[in-house]
Amino acid sequence: MRGWLVVNQFITSEKFRELFGMLEAAAAPCGCILERMSNSLLWGKLAEWDYVIPEKERPDFVLFWDKDLRLAAELERQALRLYNPAAAIEACDDKSLTWLICRHAGIPQAESLISPKKFHNDGLIDPELVSRAEALFGFPCVVKEAFGSFGQQVYLVKDAEELKNTILSIGERPYLIQRFIASSRGRDLRLQVVGDKVIAAMLRENADDFRANLTNGGHATDYTDKLTREQTELALRAVKVLGLDFAGVDLLFGENGESILCEVNSNAHFKNLFDCTGVNAAEHILRHITQRKE
Ligand SMILES: Nc1ncnc2c1ncn2[C@@H]1O[C@H](COP(=O)(O)OP(=O)(O)O)[C@@H](O)[C@H]1O
Ligand SMILES: [Mg+2]
Structure with missing residues:
Protein backbone atom coordinates (compact mmCIF):
# COMPACT_ATOMS: atom_id res chain seq x y z
CA MET A 1 0.00 0.00 0.00
CA PRO A 85 -12.14 13.52 5.04
CA ALA A 86 -12.09 17.17 3.89
CA ALA A 87 -15.52 17.98 5.35
CA ALA A 88 -14.53 16.54 8.72
CA ILE A 89 -11.32 18.60 8.85
CA GLU A 90 -13.35 21.68 7.96
CA ALA A 91 -15.95 20.96 10.64
CA CYS A 92 -13.22 20.76 13.31
CA ASP A 93 -11.08 23.61 12.05
CA ASP A 94 -13.88 26.11 12.67
CA LYS A 95 -15.02 25.90 16.30
CA SER A 96 -18.34 27.57 15.51
CA LEU A 97 -19.06 24.95 12.84
CA THR A 98 -18.14 22.15 15.25
CA TRP A 99 -20.49 23.68 17.81
CA LEU A 100 -23.39 23.97 15.35
CA ILE A 101 -23.04 20.44 13.95
CA CYS A 102 -22.75 18.92 17.42
CA ARG A 103 -25.66 20.97 18.74
CA HIS A 104 -27.93 19.50 16.08
CA ALA A 105 -26.79 16.04 17.18
CA GLY A 106 -27.76 16.80 20.78
CA ILE A 107 -24.19 16.66 22.07
CA PRO A 108 -23.78 18.60 25.35
CA GLN A 109 -21.65 21.72 24.89
CA ALA A 110 -21.16 25.08 26.60
CA GLU A 111 -23.94 27.46 25.49
CA SER A 112 -22.53 29.83 22.90
CA LEU A 113 -23.29 32.90 20.84
CA ILE A 114 -21.83 32.85 17.34
CA SER A 115 -20.43 36.09 15.97
CA PRO A 116 -22.24 37.55 12.97
CA LYS A 117 -19.99 37.78 9.89
CA LYS A 118 -17.96 40.97 9.62
CA PHE A 119 -16.23 42.08 6.44
CA HIS A 120 -13.87 44.69 7.82
CA ASN A 121 -12.07 45.43 11.04
CA ASP A 122 -13.89 48.74 11.32
CA GLY A 123 -13.98 49.12 15.11
CA LEU A 124 -17.76 48.73 15.14
CA ILE A 125 -19.44 46.59 17.74
CA ASP A 126 -22.94 45.16 18.03
CA PRO A 127 -24.12 46.35 21.47
CA GLU A 128 -26.94 43.76 21.36
CA LEU A 129 -24.37 40.96 21.24
CA VAL A 130 -22.61 42.27 24.35
CA SER A 131 -25.83 42.68 26.32
CA ARG A 132 -27.11 39.29 25.15
CA ALA A 133 -23.88 37.62 26.29
CA GLU A 134 -24.08 39.38 29.64
CA ALA A 135 -27.72 38.34 30.14
CA LEU A 136 -27.13 34.74 29.08
CA PHE A 137 -23.75 33.92 30.61
CA GLY A 138 -22.84 36.69 33.08
CA PHE A 139 -19.15 37.17 33.85
CA PRO A 140 -16.60 35.84 33.52
CA CYS A 141 -17.38 34.34 30.14
CA VAL A 142 -15.21 32.84 27.44
CA VAL A 143 -14.47 34.37 24.05
CA LYS A 144 -13.02 31.93 21.58
CA GLU A 145 -11.84 32.63 18.08
CA ALA A 146 -13.35 30.15 15.64
CA PHE A 147 -9.87 29.36 14.30
CA GLY A 148 -7.21 28.77 16.91
CA SER A 149 -5.17 26.20 18.77
CA PHE A 150 -3.01 25.55 21.84
CA GLY A 151 -5.38 27.75 23.88
CA GLN A 152 -3.85 30.83 22.28
CA GLN A 153 -7.06 32.29 20.85
CA VAL A 154 -9.27 31.55 23.89
CA TYR A 155 -9.89 34.39 26.37
CA LEU A 156 -11.61 34.66 29.75
CA VAL A 157 -13.25 38.08 30.07
CA LYS A 158 -14.26 39.55 33.43
CA ASP A 159 -16.76 42.27 32.51
CA ALA A 160 -18.61 44.02 29.68
CA GLU A 161 -15.71 46.41 29.07
CA GLU A 162 -13.22 43.57 28.61
CA LEU A 163 -15.72 41.70 26.41
CA LYS A 164 -16.01 44.73 24.11
CA ASN A 165 -12.24 45.19 23.94
CA THR A 166 -11.69 41.52 23.19
CA ILE A 167 -14.28 41.56 20.41
CA LEU A 168 -12.68 44.71 18.98
CA SER A 169 -9.22 43.17 19.05
CA ILE A 170 -10.49 40.08 17.20
CA GLY A 171 -11.69 42.40 14.44
CA GLU A 172 -13.22 40.68 11.43
CA ARG A 173 -12.21 37.15 12.45
CA PRO A 174 -15.10 34.88 13.52
CA TYR A 175 -15.51 33.96 17.20
CA LEU A 176 -17.88 32.52 19.80
CA ILE A 177 -18.90 33.92 23.17
CA GLN A 178 -19.40 31.03 25.53
CA ARG A 179 -20.55 30.19 29.03
CA PHE A 180 -17.52 29.68 31.27
CA ILE A 181 -17.72 26.18 32.76
CA ALA A 182 -16.26 27.19 36.13
CA SER A 183 -16.26 23.61 37.46
CA SER A 184 -13.67 22.83 34.76
CA ARG A 185 -11.35 25.79 35.38
CA GLY A 186 -7.82 24.78 34.37
CA ARG A 187 -8.90 21.17 33.91
CA ASP A 188 -10.07 19.08 30.98
CA LEU A 189 -9.80 15.62 29.43
CA ARG A 190 -8.16 14.81 26.11
CA LEU A 191 -9.45 11.57 24.61
CA GLN A 192 -7.76 10.16 21.52
CA VAL A 193 -10.17 8.35 19.26
CA VAL A 194 -9.14 6.13 16.33
CA GLY A 195 -11.91 4.40 14.37
CA ASP A 196 -14.58 3.39 16.85
CA LYS A 197 -12.28 3.24 19.90
CA VAL A 198 -10.89 5.59 22.49
CA ILE A 199 -7.27 4.42 22.53
CA ALA A 200 -6.01 6.61 25.40
CA ALA A 201 -6.88 9.63 27.48
CA MET A 202 -5.18 12.15 29.71
CA LEU A 203 -6.32 14.56 32.35
CA ARG A 204 -4.80 17.98 31.76
CA GLU A 205 -4.53 20.43 34.62
CA ASN A 206 -3.18 23.92 35.08
CA ALA A 207 -3.43 25.61 38.48
CA ASP A 208 -2.36 28.98 37.04
CA ASP A 209 -4.61 29.33 34.00
CA PHE A 210 -8.23 28.54 33.11
CA ARG A 211 -6.96 26.78 29.97
CA ALA A 212 -5.67 23.24 30.45
CA ASN A 213 -3.62 23.05 27.21
CA LEU A 214 -0.18 21.50 27.77
CA THR A 215 1.49 23.98 25.40
CA ASN A 216 0.20 26.65 27.76
CA GLY A 217 1.85 25.11 30.83
CA GLY A 218 -0.69 22.41 31.73
CA HIS A 219 0.32 19.11 33.31
CA ALA A 220 -0.91 15.72 32.07
CA THR A 221 -1.71 12.45 33.83
CA ASP A 222 -2.82 9.16 32.31
CA TYR A 223 -6.62 8.87 32.50
CA THR A 224 -7.14 5.92 30.14
CA ASP A 225 -8.26 3.45 32.81
CA LYS A 226 -10.39 6.02 34.65
CA LEU A 227 -12.66 6.98 31.76
CA THR A 228 -16.36 6.54 32.39
CA ARG A 229 -18.69 5.08 29.82
CA GLU A 230 -20.35 8.48 29.47
CA GLN A 231 -17.02 10.17 28.60
CA THR A 232 -16.08 7.45 26.10
CA GLU A 233 -19.49 7.46 24.44
CA LEU A 234 -19.59 11.25 24.17
CA ALA A 235 -16.19 11.33 22.42
CA LEU A 236 -17.16 8.55 20.02
CA ARG A 237 -20.46 10.25 19.21
CA ALA A 238 -18.76 13.56 18.43
CA VAL A 239 -16.22 11.86 16.14
CA LYS A 240 -18.99 10.04 14.32
CA VAL A 241 -21.22 13.08 13.89
CA LEU A 242 -18.31 15.10 12.51
CA GLY A 243 -17.37 12.33 10.06
CA LEU A 244 -13.84 11.76 11.40
CA ASP A 245 -11.69 8.64 11.27
CA PHE A 246 -9.59 9.80 14.22
CA ALA A 247 -9.42 12.83 16.48
CA GLY A 248 -8.38 14.31 19.79
CA VAL A 249 -11.54 15.19 21.70
CA ASP A 250 -11.50 17.70 24.58
CA LEU A 251 -14.12 17.31 27.32
CA LEU A 252 -14.92 19.72 30.15
CA PHE A 253 -16.21 18.75 33.60
CA GLY A 254 -19.74 20.03 34.23
CA GLU A 255 -20.78 21.11 37.71
CA ASN A 256 -22.59 17.84 38.40
CA GLY A 257 -19.74 15.73 37.05
CA GLU A 258 -21.34 15.47 33.60
CA SER A 259 -19.14 15.73 30.50
CA ILE A 260 -19.36 18.69 28.13
CA LEU A 261 -17.74 18.70 24.70
CA CYS A 262 -15.17 21.50 24.44
CA GLU A 263 -13.68 20.98 20.98
CA VAL A 264 -12.53 18.31 18.55
CA ASN A 265 -9.09 18.29 16.90
CA SER A 266 -8.91 16.52 13.55
CA ASN A 267 -5.09 16.76 13.53
CA ALA A 268 -4.38 16.31 17.22
CA HIS A 269 -0.81 16.50 18.52
CA PHE A 270 -0.43 13.00 19.88
CA LYS A 271 3.21 13.23 21.04
CA ASN A 272 2.14 14.52 24.48
CA LEU A 273 -0.35 11.68 24.72
CA PHE A 274 2.44 9.21 23.93
CA ASP A 275 4.73 10.71 26.60
CA CYS A 276 1.91 10.59 29.15
CA THR A 277 0.28 7.23 28.42
CA GLY A 278 2.79 5.28 26.28
CA VAL A 279 0.06 4.82 23.66
CA ASN A 280 1.29 5.66 20.15
CA ALA A 281 -1.67 7.06 18.20
CA ALA A 282 0.37 7.00 14.96
CA GLU A 283 0.43 3.19 15.05
CA HIS A 284 -3.34 3.02 15.63
CA ILE A 285 -3.99 5.53 12.83
CA LEU A 286 -1.85 3.65 10.29
CA ARG A 287 -3.42 0.33 11.29
CA HIS A 288 -6.90 1.86 10.99
CA ILE A 289 -6.15 3.13 7.47
CA THR A 290 -4.40 0.03 6.13
CA GLN A 291 -6.91 -2.44 7.56
CA ARG A 292 -10.01 -0.64 6.34
CA LYS A 293 -11.99 -2.52 3.78
CA GLU A 294 -13.36 0.07 1.37
N1 LIG B 1 -16.38 27.26 27.91
C1 LIG B 1 -15.28 26.94 28.61
N2 LIG B 1 -15.32 26.88 29.97
C2 LIG B 1 -14.20 26.55 30.67
N3 LIG B 1 -13.00 26.31 30.12
C3 LIG B 1 -12.90 26.35 28.77
C4 LIG B 1 -14.04 26.65 27.94
N4 LIG B 1 -13.64 26.62 26.66
C5 LIG B 1 -12.33 26.32 26.68
N5 LIG B 1 -11.87 26.15 27.93
C6 LIG B 1 -10.48 25.84 28.32
O1 LIG B 1 -9.62 26.43 27.37
C7 LIG B 1 -8.84 25.42 26.71
C8 LIG B 1 -8.67 25.77 25.24
O2 LIG B 1 -9.93 25.79 24.58
P1 LIG B 1 -10.20 24.99 23.25
O3 LIG B 1 -11.59 25.30 22.84
O4 LIG B 1 -9.84 23.56 23.44
O5 LIG B 1 -9.22 25.70 22.20
P2 LIG B 1 -7.80 25.28 21.59
O6 LIG B 1 -8.11 24.82 20.20
O7 LIG B 1 -6.99 26.51 21.60
O8 LIG B 1 -7.24 24.16 22.44
C9 LIG B 1 -9.61 24.12 26.95
O9 LIG B 1 -8.72 23.02 26.89
C10 LIG B 1 -10.20 24.34 28.32
O10 LIG B 1 -9.25 24.07 29.34
MG1 LIG C 1 -8.20 22.27 22.79
Whole structure:
Protein backbone atom coordinates (compact mmCIF):
# COMPACT_ATOMS: atom_id res chain seq x y z
CA MET A 1 0.00 0.00 0.00
CA ARG A 2 1.16 3.54 -0.76
CA GLY A 3 -0.03 6.71 0.91
CA TRP A 4 0.72 10.40 0.81
CA LEU A 5 1.34 12.29 4.03
CA VAL A 6 0.22 15.81 3.15
CA VAL A 7 1.83 18.49 5.32
CA ASN A 8 1.88 22.26 5.28
CA GLN A 9 4.89 23.79 3.52
CA PHE A 10 5.08 26.65 6.00
CA ILE A 11 4.96 24.73 9.27
CA THR A 12 8.48 23.62 10.04
CA SER A 13 8.60 23.45 13.85
CA GLU A 14 10.23 20.52 15.63
CA LYS A 15 6.87 19.70 17.22
CA PHE A 16 5.33 18.94 13.83
CA ARG A 17 8.47 17.22 12.48
CA GLU A 18 8.35 14.85 15.44
CA LEU A 19 4.71 14.01 14.68
CA PHE A 20 5.37 13.34 10.98
CA GLY A 21 8.33 11.15 11.98
CA MET A 22 6.03 9.08 14.22
CA LEU A 23 3.49 8.65 11.40
CA GLU A 24 6.20 7.63 8.92
CA ALA A 25 7.76 5.19 11.41
CA ALA A 26 4.34 3.59 11.95
CA ALA A 27 3.78 3.02 8.22
CA ALA A 28 6.40 0.32 7.48
CA PRO A 29 5.12 -2.23 10.06
CA CYS A 30 1.72 -1.92 8.36
CA GLY A 31 3.30 -2.81 5.01
CA CYS A 32 2.82 0.71 3.81
CA ILE A 33 5.01 3.38 2.21
CA LEU A 34 4.17 6.90 3.26
CA GLU A 35 5.43 9.60 0.94
CA ARG A 36 5.58 13.14 2.30
CA MET A 37 4.01 15.83 0.08
CA SER A 38 3.65 19.51 0.89
CA ASN A 39 0.55 21.50 0.06
CA SER A 40 2.72 23.85 -2.05
CA LEU A 41 4.06 20.97 -4.13
CA LEU A 42 0.56 19.63 -4.76
CA TRP A 43 -0.83 23.04 -5.70
CA GLY A 44 2.07 23.29 -8.16
CA LYS A 45 1.02 20.04 -9.80
CA LEU A 46 -2.63 21.10 -9.82
CA ALA A 47 -1.81 24.40 -11.52
CA GLU A 48 -2.34 22.85 -14.93
CA TRP A 49 -6.03 23.50 -15.57
CA ASP A 50 -6.94 19.98 -16.72
CA TYR A 51 -4.47 18.15 -14.45
CA VAL A 52 -5.49 14.68 -13.36
CA ILE A 53 -3.14 12.73 -11.08
CA PRO A 54 -1.60 10.04 -13.33
CA GLU A 55 -2.60 6.48 -12.48
CA LYS A 56 0.97 5.43 -11.57
CA GLU A 57 1.32 8.36 -9.11
CA ARG A 58 -2.03 7.91 -7.40
CA PRO A 59 -1.67 6.81 -3.78
CA ASP A 60 -4.05 4.32 -2.17
CA PHE A 61 -4.89 6.93 0.48
CA VAL A 62 -3.97 10.40 1.67
CA LEU A 63 -3.14 11.10 5.30
CA PHE A 64 -4.01 14.78 5.25
CA TRP A 65 -2.14 16.45 8.14
CA ASP A 66 -2.85 19.98 6.99
CA LYS A 67 -5.74 22.40 7.11
CA ASP A 68 -5.50 23.55 3.52
CA LEU A 69 -9.19 22.87 2.98
CA ARG A 70 -9.32 23.81 -0.70
CA LEU A 71 -6.55 21.31 -1.37
CA ALA A 72 -8.28 18.60 0.66
CA ALA A 73 -11.51 19.09 -1.30
CA GLU A 74 -9.65 19.12 -4.61
CA LEU A 75 -7.89 15.82 -3.80
CA GLU A 76 -11.30 14.31 -3.04
CA ARG A 77 -12.58 15.58 -6.40
CA GLN A 78 -9.67 13.59 -7.83
CA ALA A 79 -11.30 10.56 -6.17
CA LEU A 80 -8.67 10.07 -3.46
CA ARG A 81 -9.68 8.83 -0.01
CA LEU A 82 -8.59 11.33 2.61
CA TYR A 83 -7.94 10.63 6.28
CA ASN A 84 -9.57 12.62 7.72
CA PRO A 85 -12.14 13.52 5.04
CA ALA A 86 -12.09 17.17 3.89
CA ALA A 87 -15.52 17.98 5.35
CA ALA A 88 -14.53 16.54 8.72
CA ILE A 89 -11.32 18.60 8.85
CA GLU A 90 -13.35 21.68 7.96
CA ALA A 91 -15.95 20.96 10.64
CA CYS A 92 -13.22 20.76 13.31
CA ASP A 93 -11.08 23.61 12.05
CA ASP A 94 -13.88 26.11 12.67
CA LYS A 95 -15.02 25.90 16.30
CA SER A 96 -18.34 27.57 15.51
CA LEU A 97 -19.06 24.95 12.84
CA THR A 98 -18.14 22.15 15.25
CA TRP A 99 -20.49 23.68 17.81
CA LEU A 100 -23.39 23.97 15.35
CA ILE A 101 -23.04 20.44 13.95
CA CYS A 102 -22.75 18.92 17.42
CA ARG A 103 -25.66 20.97 18.74
CA HIS A 104 -27.93 19.50 16.08
CA ALA A 105 -26.79 16.04 17.18
CA GLY A 106 -27.76 16.80 20.78
CA ILE A 107 -24.19 16.66 22.07
CA PRO A 108 -23.78 18.60 25.35
CA GLN A 109 -21.65 21.72 24.89
CA ALA A 110 -21.16 25.08 26.60
CA GLU A 111 -23.94 27.46 25.49
CA SER A 112 -22.53 29.83 22.90
CA LEU A 113 -23.29 32.90 20.84
CA ILE A 114 -21.83 32.85 17.34
CA SER A 115 -20.43 36.09 15.97
CA PRO A 116 -22.24 37.55 12.97
CA LYS A 117 -19.99 37.78 9.89
CA LYS A 118 -17.96 40.97 9.62
CA PHE A 119 -16.23 42.08 6.44
CA HIS A 120 -13.87 44.69 7.82
CA ASN A 121 -12.07 45.43 11.04
CA ASP A 122 -13.89 48.74 11.32
CA GLY A 123 -13.98 49.12 15.11
CA LEU A 124 -17.76 48.73 15.14
CA ILE A 125 -19.44 46.59 17.74
CA ASP A 126 -22.94 45.16 18.03
CA PRO A 127 -24.12 46.35 21.47
CA GLU A 128 -26.94 43.76 21.36
CA LEU A 129 -24.37 40.96 21.24
CA VAL A 130 -22.61 42.27 24.35
CA SER A 131 -25.83 42.68 26.32
CA ARG A 132 -27.11 39.29 25.15
CA ALA A 133 -23.88 37.62 26.29
CA GLU A 134 -24.08 39.38 29.64
CA ALA A 135 -27.72 38.34 30.14
CA LEU A 136 -27.13 34.74 29.08
CA PHE A 137 -23.75 33.92 30.61
CA GLY A 138 -22.84 36.69 33.08
CA PHE A 139 -19.15 37.17 33.85
CA PRO A 140 -16.60 35.84 33.52
CA CYS A 141 -17.38 34.34 30.14
CA VAL A 142 -15.21 32.84 27.44
CA VAL A 143 -14.47 34.37 24.05
CA LYS A 144 -13.02 31.93 21.58
CA GLU A 145 -11.84 32.63 18.08
CA ALA A 146 -13.35 30.15 15.64
CA PHE A 147 -9.87 29.36 14.30
CA GLY A 148 -7.21 28.77 16.91
CA SER A 149 -5.17 26.20 18.77
CA PHE A 150 -3.01 25.55 21.84
CA GLY A 151 -5.38 27.75 23.88
CA GLN A 152 -3.85 30.83 22.28
CA GLN A 153 -7.06 32.29 20.85
CA VAL A 154 -9.27 31.55 23.89
CA TYR A 155 -9.89 34.39 26.37
CA LEU A 156 -11.61 34.66 29.75
CA VAL A 157 -13.25 38.08 30.07
CA LYS A 158 -14.26 39.55 33.43
CA ASP A 159 -16.76 42.27 32.51
CA ALA A 160 -18.61 44.02 29.68
CA GLU A 161 -15.71 46.41 29.07
CA GLU A 162 -13.22 43.57 28.61
CA LEU A 163 -15.72 41.70 26.41
CA LYS A 164 -16.01 44.73 24.11
CA ASN A 165 -12.24 45.19 23.94
CA THR A 166 -11.69 41.52 23.19
CA ILE A 167 -14.28 41.56 20.41
CA LEU A 168 -12.68 44.71 18.98
CA SER A 169 -9.22 43.17 19.05
CA ILE A 170 -10.49 40.08 17.20
CA GLY A 171 -11.69 42.40 14.44
CA GLU A 172 -13.22 40.68 11.43
CA ARG A 173 -12.21 37.15 12.45
CA PRO A 174 -15.10 34.88 13.52
CA TYR A 175 -15.51 33.96 17.20
CA LEU A 176 -17.88 32.52 19.80
CA ILE A 177 -18.90 33.92 23.17
CA GLN A 178 -19.40 31.03 25.53
CA ARG A 179 -20.55 30.19 29.03
CA PHE A 180 -17.52 29.68 31.27
CA ILE A 181 -17.72 26.18 32.76
CA ALA A 182 -16.26 27.19 36.13
CA SER A 183 -16.26 23.61 37.46
CA SER A 184 -13.67 22.83 34.76
CA ARG A 185 -11.35 25.79 35.38
CA GLY A 186 -7.82 24.78 34.37
CA ARG A 187 -8.90 21.17 33.91
CA ASP A 188 -10.07 19.08 30.98
CA LEU A 189 -9.80 15.62 29.43
CA ARG A 190 -8.16 14.81 26.11
CA LEU A 191 -9.45 11.57 24.61
CA GLN A 192 -7.76 10.16 21.52
CA VAL A 193 -10.17 8.35 19.26
CA VAL A 194 -9.14 6.13 16.33
CA GLY A 195 -11.91 4.40 14.37
CA ASP A 196 -14.58 3.39 16.85
CA LYS A 197 -12.28 3.24 19.90
CA VAL A 198 -10.89 5.59 22.49
CA ILE A 199 -7.27 4.42 22.53
CA ALA A 200 -6.01 6.61 25.40
CA ALA A 201 -6.88 9.63 27.48
CA MET A 202 -5.18 12.15 29.71
CA LEU A 203 -6.32 14.56 32.35
CA ARG A 204 -4.80 17.98 31.76
CA GLU A 205 -4.53 20.43 34.62
CA ASN A 206 -3.18 23.92 35.08
CA ALA A 207 -3.43 25.61 38.48
CA ASP A 208 -2.36 28.98 37.04
CA ASP A 209 -4.61 29.33 34.00
CA PHE A 210 -8.23 28.54 33.11
CA ARG A 211 -6.96 26.78 29.97
CA ALA A 212 -5.67 23.24 30.45
CA ASN A 213 -3.62 23.05 27.21
CA LEU A 214 -0.18 21.50 27.77
CA THR A 215 1.49 23.98 25.40
CA ASN A 216 0.20 26.65 27.76
CA GLY A 217 1.85 25.11 30.83
CA GLY A 218 -0.69 22.41 31.73
CA HIS A 219 0.32 19.11 33.31
CA ALA A 220 -0.91 15.72 32.07
CA THR A 221 -1.71 12.45 33.83
CA ASP A 222 -2.82 9.16 32.31
CA TYR A 223 -6.62 8.87 32.50
CA THR A 224 -7.14 5.92 30.14
CA ASP A 225 -8.26 3.45 32.81
CA LYS A 226 -10.39 6.02 34.65
CA LEU A 227 -12.66 6.98 31.76
CA THR A 228 -16.36 6.54 32.39
CA ARG A 229 -18.69 5.08 29.82
CA GLU A 230 -20.35 8.48 29.47
CA GLN A 231 -17.02 10.17 28.60
CA THR A 232 -16.08 7.45 26.10
CA GLU A 233 -19.49 7.46 24.44
CA LEU A 234 -19.59 11.25 24.17
CA ALA A 235 -16.19 11.33 22.42
CA LEU A 236 -17.16 8.55 20.02
CA ARG A 237 -20.46 10.25 19.21
CA ALA A 238 -18.76 13.56 18.43
CA VAL A 239 -16.22 11.86 16.14
CA LYS A 240 -18.99 10.04 14.32
CA VAL A 241 -21.22 13.08 13.89
CA LEU A 242 -18.31 15.10 12.51
CA GLY A 243 -17.37 12.33 10.06
CA LEU A 244 -13.84 11.76 11.40
CA ASP A 245 -11.69 8.64 11.27
CA PHE A 246 -9.59 9.80 14.22
CA ALA A 247 -9.42 12.83 16.48
CA GLY A 248 -8.38 14.31 19.79
CA VAL A 249 -11.54 15.19 21.70
CA ASP A 250 -11.50 17.70 24.58
CA LEU A 251 -14.12 17.31 27.32
CA LEU A 252 -14.92 19.72 30.15
CA PHE A 253 -16.21 18.75 33.60
CA GLY A 254 -19.74 20.03 34.23
CA GLU A 255 -20.78 21.11 37.71
CA ASN A 256 -22.59 17.84 38.40
CA GLY A 257 -19.74 15.73 37.05
CA GLU A 258 -21.34 15.47 33.60
CA SER A 259 -19.14 15.73 30.50
CA ILE A 260 -19.36 18.69 28.13
CA LEU A 261 -17.74 18.70 24.70
CA CYS A 262 -15.17 21.50 24.44
CA GLU A 263 -13.68 20.98 20.98
CA VAL A 264 -12.53 18.31 18.55
CA ASN A 265 -9.09 18.29 16.90
CA SER A 266 -8.91 16.52 13.55
CA ASN A 267 -5.09 16.76 13.53
CA ALA A 268 -4.38 16.31 17.22
CA HIS A 269 -0.81 16.50 18.52
CA PHE A 270 -0.43 13.00 19.88
CA LYS A 271 3.21 13.23 21.04
CA ASN A 272 2.14 14.52 24.48
CA LEU A 273 -0.35 11.68 24.72
CA PHE A 274 2.44 9.21 23.93
CA ASP A 275 4.73 10.71 26.60
CA CYS A 276 1.91 10.59 29.15
CA THR A 277 0.28 7.23 28.42
CA GLY A 278 2.79 5.28 26.28
CA VAL A 279 0.06 4.82 23.66
CA ASN A 280 1.29 5.66 20.15
CA ALA A 281 -1.67 7.06 18.20
CA ALA A 282 0.37 7.00 14.96
CA GLU A 283 0.43 3.19 15.05
CA HIS A 284 -3.34 3.02 15.63
CA ILE A 285 -3.99 5.53 12.83
CA LEU A 286 -1.85 3.65 10.29
CA ARG A 287 -3.42 0.33 11.29
CA HIS A 288 -6.90 1.86 10.99
CA ILE A 289 -6.15 3.13 7.47
CA THR A 290 -4.40 0.03 6.13
CA GLN A 291 -6.91 -2.44 7.56
CA ARG A 292 -10.01 -0.64 6.34
CA LYS A 293 -11.99 -2.52 3.78
CA GLU A 294 -13.36 0.07 1.37
N1 LIG B 1 -16.38 27.26 27.91
C1 LIG B 1 -15.28 26.94 28.61
N2 LIG B 1 -15.32 26.88 29.97
C2 LIG B 1 -14.20 26.55 30.67
N3 LIG B 1 -13.00 26.31 30.12
C3 LIG B 1 -12.90 26.35 28.77
C4 LIG B 1 -14.04 26.65 27.94
N4 LIG B 1 -13.64 26.62 26.66
C5 LIG B 1 -12.33 26.32 26.68
N5 LIG B 1 -11.87 26.15 27.93
C6 LIG B 1 -10.48 25.84 28.32
O1 LIG B 1 -9.62 26.43 27.37
C7 LIG B 1 -8.84 25.42 26.71
C8 LIG B 1 -8.67 25.77 25.24
O2 LIG B 1 -9.93 25.79 24.58
P1 LIG B 1 -10.20 24.99 23.25
O3 LIG B 1 -11.59 25.30 22.84
O4 LIG B 1 -9.84 23.56 23.44
O5 LIG B 1 -9.22 25.70 22.20
P2 LIG B 1 -7.80 25.28 21.59
O6 LIG B 1 -8.11 24.82 20.20
O7 LIG B 1 -6.99 26.51 21.60
O8 LIG B 1 -7.24 24.16 22.44
C9 LIG B 1 -9.61 24.12 26.95
O9 LIG B 1 -8.72 23.02 26.89
C10 LIG B 1 -10.20 24.34 28.32
O10 LIG B 1 -9.25 24.07 29.34
MG1 LIG C 1 -8.20 22.27 22.79
